[in-house]
Amino acid sequence: MLFTEGQKLFNKYMITHGMSEETIKGYLKDLRLFNHYMTDVYNTAIYVEDVTADDVEEYMYYLLDERELAPRSRNRYLFSLRSFLNYAVKKRWVEFNAATEVDPVKVMDEKKVALTQEEIEELLSAIEHPIIRFAVALLSFTGLRVKEARTLILSDIDFEQNRLLANGKGKKQRYIPIAQSFKPYLEEYIAEIRESNDSPYLLATKKTGKLSAIYINNELHRAVKELGWDKNVTCHALRRSFATNLLRKGVNVFAISKLLGHASIKTTTVYLQLNENELQEAVNKL
CATH class of the missing domain: 1.10.150.130 (Tyrosine recombinase, N-terminal domain)
Structure with a gap:
């Protein structure tokens, strides 16, 4: 063959x-x-x-x-x-x-980035572009993959049921509840910021009708540099931040896994990133 x-x-x-x-x-x-x-x-x-x-x-x-x-x-x-x-x-x-x-190459463990809620607010304040600022909030408060966020259309948002429909990997769909803390961002964005009336996408721009992942990541890098952080914050790091912040608030790992659209709990645990102080607090509860 x-x-x-x-x-x-x-x-x-x-x-x-x-x-x-x-x-x-x-x-x-x-x-x-x-x-x-x-x-x-x-x-x-x-x-x-x-x-x-x-x-x-x-x-x-x-x-x-x-x-x-x-x-x-x-x-x-x-x-x-x-x-x-x-x-x-x-x-x-x-x-x-x-x-x-043939054996795979040994890979040194890299420090994964997971922002706290306070850091996410700092990051949002440092982003100048209003559509990208909303995109970062969307990723941080929903745990969507960047492709899922980019392909989200207006009809996927159900305000009556307070949820949005994500189209995940392998054409799998899942509903994600809209957090009360995120709802004002969403309502303000749709009413006052969203640019294109012709595009069906939520993250719409006048020029192309949709937002690119590269554009979001470039703005993230610029904002992080402005803040003076020594962190590699990407769209994927925002998804990890979503999962970790839920864990910090005591949310069950099974619920987090379902929100992320993972088929396995094992995959979810890769996303979770707690610092040493948080781990110390955990064992102190014994």
């Missing part, structure tokens, strides 16, 4: 099994790079069954030496290849997955 033909069939498999558009796009991008690398090395089209563990090892070194990718990025490429070759084993194109013989 030609590697390129295998990619096409793997693409259909992922679509059929309800994987998100972004996940599929990421896998295919990673596999195209591996195919390009192998084609250059052997100067010919490659077959799935020709891929060896040595090839994968050399590829990982190529990602380090020539592409200069960080450990997490190199591991992502490895895991994408593993997933594809797992599919190849199921289809009996190959007898075993050569990528499983």
